[in-house]
Amino acid sequence: MAQNTRRPSILESLGQEIIGIVVPVSMCMLMVVILVTVLTSNSSSSSSVLTIANIIESSSDSSWDKFVGALLYSLAFVAFTTVITFVLVLLFYLRYTKFLKIYMGFSAFLVLGFMGGEIALFLIKDFSIPIDCITFLVLLFNFAVVGVLAVFMPKMAILVTQGYLIIIGMLAAYWFTLLPQWTTWVLLVAMSLYDLAAVLLPVGPLRLLVELAISRDEDIPALVYEARPVNHHDSGARGGVVRRRVWRERRNDNSNVGADSNSTANSGSDESGDSRSNSNLNSNEIGDSNPDGCTADNGHNDARLVRAEEGQNSERNEELSSPLLKQVQCPGQEDGVSSDSMVLEGIGLGSSGAIKLGLGDFIFYSVLVGRAAMYDYMTVYACYLAIIAGLGITLMLLSLYQKALPALPVSILLGVIFYFLTRFLLEVFVVQCSLNLVMF
Amino acid sequence: MTVAAGIGYALIALGPSISLFLSVISKKPFLILTVLSSTLLWLISLIVLSGLWRPFLPLNSTSWWPYGILIFTAVAFQEGLRIIFWKVYKRLEDILDAFADRVSKPRLFLTDKMQIALAGGLGHGVAHAVFFCVSLLTPAFGPATFFVERCSQMPFFLVSAIVALAFVTIHTFSMLIAFNGYAEGNRVDQVFVPIVHLASGMVVKAFSNLYSVILHCCLFGARCFTLLREQHFFSPPRPDPVGDLI
Numbered sequence: 001m002a003q004n005t006r007r008p009s010i011l012e013s014l015g016q017e018i019i020g021i022v023v024p025v026s027m028c029m030l031m032v033v034i035l036v037t038v039l040t041s042n043s044s045s046s047s048s049v050l051t052i053a054n055i056i057e058s059s060s061d062s063s064w065d066k067f068v069g070a071l072l073y074s075l076a077f078v079a080f081t082t083v084i085t086f087v088l089v090l091l092f093y094l095r096y097t098k099f100l101k102i103y104m105g106f107s108a109f110l111v112l113g114f115m116g117g118e119i120a121l122f123l124i125k126d127f128s129i130p131i132d133c134i135t136f137l138v139l140l141f142n143f144a145v146v147g148v149l150a151v152f153m154p155k156m157a158i159l160v161t162q163g164y165l166i167i168i169g170m171l172a173a174y175w176f177t178l179l180p181q182w183t184t185w186v187l188l189v190a191m192s193l194y195d196l197a198a199v200l201l202p203v204g205p206l207r208l209l210v211e212l213a214i215s216r217d218e219d220i221p222a223l224v225y226e227a228r229p230v231n232h233h234d235s236g237a238r239g240g241v242v243r244r245r246v247w248r249e250r251r252n253d254n255s256n257v258g259a260d261s262n263s264t265a266n267s268g269s270d271e272s273g274d275s276r277s278n279s280n281l282n283s284n285e286i287g288d289s290n291p292d293g294c295t296a297d298n299g300h301n302d303a304r305l306v307r308a309e310e311g312q313n314s315e316r317n318e319e320l321s322s323p324l325l326k327q328v329q330c331p332g333q334e335d336g337v338s339s340d341s342m343v344l345e346g347i348g349l350g351s352s353g354a355i356k357l358g359l360g361d362f363i364f365y366s367v368l369v370g371r372a373a374m375y376d377y378m379t380v381y382a383c384y385l386a387i388i389a390g391l392g393i394t395l396m397l398l399s400l401y402q403k404a405l406p407a408l409p410v411s412i413l414l415g416v417i418f419y420f421l422t423r424f425l426l427e428v429f430v431v432q433c434s435l436n437l438v439m440f
Numbered sequence: 441m442t443v444a445a446g447i448g449y450a451l452i453a454l455g456p457s458i459s460l461f462l463s464v465i466s467k468k469p470f471l472i473l474t475v476l477s478s479t480l481l482w483l484i485s486l487i488v489l490s491g492l493w494r495p496f497l498p499l500n501s502t503s504w505w506p507y508g509i510l511i512f513t514a515v516a517f518q519e520g521l522r523i524i525f526w527k528v529y530k531r532l533e534d535i536l537d538a539f540a541d542r543v544s545k546p547r548l549f550l551t552d553k554m555q556i557a558l559a560g561g562l563g564h565g566v567a568h569a570v571f572f573c574v575s576l577l578t579p580a581f582g583p584a585t586f587f588v589e590r591c592s593q594m595p596f597f598l599v600s601a602i603v604a605l606a607f608v609t610i611h612t613f614s615m616l617i618a619f620n621g622y623a624e625g626n627r628v629d630q631v632f633v634p635i636v637h638l639a640s641g642m643v644v645k646a647f648s649n650l651y652s653v654i655l656h657c658c659l660f661g662a663r664c665f666t667l668l669r670e671q672h673f674f675s676p677p678r679p680d681p682v683g684d685l686i
Contacts, residue, residue: 007546009540010543011470011536014536015469015470015472016469019473022476376575378571378575378576381483381571382483382487385483386480389476418487425487425491425494426486426487426490426571428490428498429490429493429497430486430571430575432497432498433572435596436507437600438641438644438645439600439603439644440515440641
């Protein structure tokens with residue numbers, strides 16, 4: 001083909017980082033939708049979750065009562081989350097990092113072992129899978145332990161880590177969808193408002209946490225999904241200086257999601273699943289395709305604590321999730337590099353390093369889509385598109401402001417709007433049109 | 441009818457677009473983003489249209505002209521949106537070219553531009569197929585089916601799947617033709633696309649009203665259906681004849 005002899009155009013690799021985040025979010029949502037479909041169509045089991053759900057809101061209440069019940073529950077949840085986040089900030093400030101890490105591992109084990117185990121039991125019951133207790137326990141235990149290791153050992157294969165993070169997100173999201181309907185919607189809106197406040201207000205706990213971590217140059221112990229950093233062994237190095245491109249501050253009118261990132265990451269940046277912020281010190285030694293010059297900081301600092309409540313009294317789980325954050329610093333500058341080829345260039349392009357998305361964001365996106373799946377598939381498609389659009393907008397804002405941003409509000413609010421629009425307007429229209437064979 | 445039938449209908453509507461996606465679009469991340477954004481745009485246009493028409497639904501009339509007005513407004517709105525999409529695309533093209541210059545890579549080739557147009561069209565087509573066909577397929581996974589009232593031998597799901605397949609093709613390639621037409625200022629191409637869109641919408645509706653035509657199509661479709669059934673594509677396997685002798 002003639003194209004093989006041409007130099008590759010920019011279309012080959014543009015937007016790769018965004019796809020690296022959109023694909024796992026989509027997979028998590030897909031798995032939650034499948035779980036919801038399979039388990040609600042078959043289930044007749046009552047569990048403690050449903051009885052508690054009935055205490056909050058029973059189907060015989062009037063609309064106003066349901067709304068008030070949902071509001072109270074959401075406010076309680078948000079208040080509890082705020083308190084826990086402040087406790088976390090305090091512990092981090094007092095340098096109890098080891099304790100936090102152990103606690104994270106413990107909570108991951110609980111999610112994988114107990115929540116995953118109960119969902120597996122539902123599936124076994126519904127599909128009559130022949131398996132005995134001991135085998136099941138051995139398999140479950142191994143699964144949970146490998147998950148904990150995958151999430152917290154820095155040298156695990158990145159696909160295993162990413163897979164386990166998606167599974168943890170899926171399991172937690174499924175348990176949230178068991179809440180009654182009004183409660184779920186009000187909770188989603190409340191959590192997105194809380195996220196907005198916690199990250200952007202100067203007194204917000206997450207902002208404090210991020211600033212602490214930045215000032216100490218440490219990473220926060222958190223469950224965070226990190227897209228695989230994109231390695232380009234670019235021929236763009238000129239005179240031994242590899243140019244780093246960062247998000248440009250000048251706003252362009254491009255409203256499409258399409259104008260996106262490219263990255264020339266440090267080659268050889270370690271592919272560990274944990275957040276790394278000290279690699280600006282390491283990357284100078286590692287990269288052989290960037291021998292000298294300005295290296296972009298891989299200092300990704302993130303935290304947002306979300307208390308994942310599954311509605312059972314006895315279990316309390318905690319997961320950290322984080323806003324999207326990218327930080328670029330340019331510690332050194334090579335002589336002979338003209339000043340206008342310095343850091344700020346590019347048209348809304350990503351810097352080096354990978355995008356990180358906290359696990360709580362995965363969970364709440366999947367809760368929204370799972371709850372939409374309980375109504376009809378048309379709402380699922382509409383909410384999926386809305387969430388992805390919100391994610392794209394958040395990434396664009398991230399490129400614009402270059403600081404920690406909450407990933408929940410835009411997506412969740414768009415998702416909720418699209419859900420209600422689809423449910424009340426679109427579905428009637430489309431069903432009418434289809435039945436009368438009016439298609440356009 | 442069964443899970444197999446349900447999956448079959450979904451694949452009839454979406455099969456070519458899946459293969460197009462896997463072979464062309466999934467290789468370039470930018471095209472995946474273009475597909476997602478054009479799908480979203482089509483969904484938004486559909487929501488706006490449904491908002492506009494909500495007071496007038498359900499249209500229970502037996503005459504054709506309310507449907508005609510519906511189709512006309514819908515097509516006009518979507519063609520207007522296509523022009524807006526084109527303007528945004530022009531600006532995007534300038535940005536991408538400037539970026540390519542900065543990175544010292546070649547500017548967008550013609551094939552790149554056509555691929556972006558193709559991705560945009562595919563987004564529209566997939567949105568149509570998903571919202572008009574696939575999202576209504578949930579009953580098709582169950583044990584029964586639902587026949588079209590004017591032709592009681594063909595299941596409704598099959599009709600909508602085939603029409604959705606046709607519309608996927610129309611949307612995908614009309615975006616390509618339209619962008620080419622706008623780029624070169626070719627009047628014929630520019631006018632061709634809305635006319636085809638309008639005509640296809642009207643024809644589908646009109647055919648469902650013309651009794652003789654629908655009868656012939658219906659009989660043809662029913663014959664194909666029974667032929668396939670005789671080949672054991674749809675029916676459960678026959679009971680074992682040897683086992684009866686025992």
